[in-house]
Amino acid sequence: MDLIGNLAHGFAVAFSLQNLLFALIGALIGTAIGVLPGIGPVATISLLLPITFGQPATTAIIMLAGIYYGAQYGGSTTAILLNLPGEISSVVTTLEGYKMARNGRAGAALATSALGSFFAGTVATVVVAASGPLLTSIALSFGPADYFSLMLLGLIISAVLAQGSVLKSVAMVVLGVALGLVGTDVQTGQQRFTFGIPELSDGIGFVSVAMGMFGIAEIILNLERPEAREVLKTEVGSLFLTKEEWKRATPSVLRGTLVGSVLGILPGGGASLASFGAYMMERKISKGRHLFGQGAIEGVAGPEAANNAAAQTSFIPLLTLGIPANAVMALMVGALIIQGIQPGPRMVEAQPDLFWGLIASMWIGNVMLLVINLPMIGMWVKLLQVPYKFLYPSILVFCCIGVYSLNNNVFDVYMTVLFAIFGYMCNKLKMEPAPLLIGFVLGPMMEEHLRRAMLLSRGDVMVFLQRPISASMLAIGAIALLAMMLPNLRKGKEAALSG
């Protein structure tokens, strides 16, 4: 009963005119950047962070969340019509979706993906609502040592699951933690690594790091690659599924929702991992597996349901433990902290409007997205015809204004330039920027918990192994790291991540 009462409260919050409007704006922006290849949710959310300062926290988070799951809807459109992934999470959709479009079933593929996403989004909303308070009550018994180990586990898993070499990803996490050290030491007030620059005493600006490494560096890299975009000549066709397609897609959607919900909660997981996982599963066990490669609807339904489910359930660790599972969630932490809200288990009690309002808005957002994506598909196809040469100056201009208006200080603009160069270099050296961002956000929190834990244990490191929660987190982390040393598993991951 409590759940229903809480959800009712959430819907009351989400149905306020302002929150509805910003959920719609988030969903529209999300779809747009999802459709457009070369600009992803991480860059967009970091770009829009400064704009959200003026709004109440709930409204801001509702809009930013809408961008993330909206991008999952939009990404599939480009994948199906152009054989180009609009987002990383829709890479696998290109495999079967584009084949379906070639067979004249583009409309059916788009409808499957939108309806599957909607179903998955609805289920995921319930999962978040039900598991949130449950996990929160567990989290309240966490001590500093447990928190430290949990964050360490999150960092390890995000490094293990990142693309490319695990060793380099771990190094990037550590580098991120190191960057997070810059600023005033919380306990003694001493300035660390600030070089006497007053702007650095609060630490390196989070938006500068995210926008430089993901926004600006991406522009330069996209410009280096010649544009290969060609809009499908064939018609989208009927959006209605045949009876047989319904029958084949339904079980895949169910399986995809399950896989996505689970992989979304995992630290280091998220939409892209979920769609890969669901695709692998469909290819192995679905009834239509012999049709894979010729436009199997299962290969669209499963991954598309999974990525949307995961985009929503990845909010669970953030809302209950205050720990970001992926780079987008790291941005959400940034947004909350800027609003003066410390993400963590006390959020459900202290910020019921935000917690339940966000959950309710997820479902509302999914309804909006269904309308935005199916009847209005023609509009998004038109958007695809805007060439990148006109897009990138626009993105750049928005970045400049956004980063300046953070503190009304040009220092942040120059800082962003430095991180753009750094992000460009990382890409050239095949160093993944996403683990760095998570390390950067978690680093300061980890230091605080480490110091508190060691103070409580009177300097005894064994406290991390004596507490059962902490010990099991560390054990899982160690297993995950060791597992990646095994050549078989590593190959499996490479295969999964490269499609």
Place this chain on the structure above:
Amino acid sequence: MKINAKDVASGVFLILLAAVGLWLNADHALGTARRMGPGYMPMLVFWIQLGLGALVLVLGLFNGPDPLERWTGIDAGMLVVSVAVGTVVWQIAPMFGEFFTGTYNAIGLGMLAGFLVICVSKGWRLLGFICAAMCIFGLLLEKGGLMLALTATIIISAMAEPQHRRQPLGVLGLLVFLLALCWWIFIKQLDIRVAVWPMQY
């Protein structure tokens, strides 16, 4: 030996950064494990980073080949020249007027000069123009106002794309559109605190 140049370079970068970090950290009190000082966590982090960097470097000697992208002689030369030009401009900028003293404008001008110089080499051109476009935004915004800063940013960033250089009319259209859009979003709707037009003296 199959050298993975990307990994070797990453390793060297990580080690160098960790070494600098450890050196800077010498100023901070370490404290004890029980009562950690401000230097304790940095010490742990930079030593781990040093170790990981060394591991990446050593393994990179064997798990290649994965060469770096080709640098032409001009690319390498211009990198050195532009860093030199940027530093010199930064240092002498305060002589150009009051605008360049006491703020970040001097370093902004230095960066702008460096990025524009590096555009001479083909390999750096995209990076140079995009970064220069951002720097000129920082330089012009507060005195020149939003419209002037945006105009300069859009024109410089457009130079990164060869097609724009052949079709200046497209850039003009984009410029008008973006100026109107930014005015509507940031001034009309969000009302960010920034001058719109050049400041009057």
